[in-house]
Amino acid sequence: MSGEFSDFTALTNDSRIKIAIFGVGLIGGSLALCFKGKPGVHVVGHSVNPSSTEKYVARGVVDSATTSVEEAAKDADFLFLCVPVGRLEDYVDELAKLPLKRGCIVTDVGSTKASVVKHAAKLSARGAVFIGGHPMAGSERSGVEAASLHLLENAFYVLTPTEDTPPESVDKLERLLKWTRAHIVKTDAVQHDDIVGAISHLPHMIAVALVNQIAGYNDSNELYRRLAAGGFRDITRIASSDPLIWRDILLNNREVMLKLIRDWQSEMERFAVLLEEGDGEGVAEQFRRAGQFRSQLPERRKGMITSIYECYVDVPDHPGIIGKIATELGQAKINLSNLQIIESREDVPGVLRLSFQQSDDLDKATDLLKSLQYDVHM
């Protein structure tokens, strides 16, 4: 083991570290990729579904996989619960019946923290330490197919230890998580749910409501959908998130969400009154206040409701062209986050949609492709 991780194994009783990942989807798979192949580390994936376990191994995301919770948990040093929020407490209950390794750390990646932290306190009776976790990066995609080694890099990773959590266990988990290259932030679980409810869960709900509102208008006039490009696409990307993952998150954080919805309704009501009264200065003041606060936001971080920067390339429809474009971008070290063939050409200016996470990469890609005589549109 080298560099910043060299003292990691000293914190375990032996030089082998077993990491069990329950639910190898977008987040569990991305964590597994961060740990797999590190010296002395064995990553085991768990799924209730035998065909999923085969897929995890075949894709090289884990070293081994099993459908048995007991087998996955046996002698594990770290156990990551990466299943939907609504299933976390069931997994805690199952683990609480098993002979866990003394001092092992059980953690989760759920988007809400208060209920699971409270529920998992019972694991201390089994000699395990539970520490709530929430890697605040992800995407609207799901499943192991969307997992990536770099998903959590530079993102915030919240841990919610309680006053009963042994500091040395928090330290041990933080050392392990260095492999994700995320930035650890520690806070209380209830405070986490208030803040993340406001900055992540509420925007997801607003995006869905907005898309559904426009979809309703579109039922009587198709032009709504055709004209809804640019800004609309950008701010509603997260409306395509997984329905069941988000059902669980919103239900679990429902008290916080209900208050946030009321506050949101007041904000919209304020706009309604300003418009009713024809108060232009009042409307402009809303934009000024928002712009001021927004300009103070920290620099862009990976994952959390980031915009995607996109361009369209009109390419002749022949095999090999997609690989050629991807290779050109790769050779120029331009990070492409997604490449999609657009089947309906009605409302887009090109057949290939290229997406980037950094505006810089988009600029470099358009310059490069234009210089190679491709027809590039924004």
Ligand SMILES: NC(=O)C1=CN([C@@H]2O[C@H](COP(=O)(O)OP(=O)(O)OC[C@H]3O[C@@H](n4cnc5c(N)ncnc54)[C@H](O)[C@@H]3O)[C@@H](O)[C@H]2O)C=CC1
């Ligand atoms: N999607 C995102 O961007 C983020 C999600 N999270 C949290 O991470 C957790 C996992 O979410 P993702 O990785 O996005 O979802 P995912 O759908 O990609 O993965 C979920 C995993 O749990 C398994 N699973 C699903 N339903 C199950 C059930 N009923 N019983 C047992 N296993 C089941 C699936 O097979 C899959 O391996 C959730 O708790 C979510 O709140 C945290 C940060 C970001």
Ligand SMILES: O=C(O)C(=O)Cc1ccc(O)cc1
């Ligand atoms: O796609 C995005 O921008 C997200 O906001 C992803 C996300 C989803 C759920 C989380 O708990 C954290 C991050």
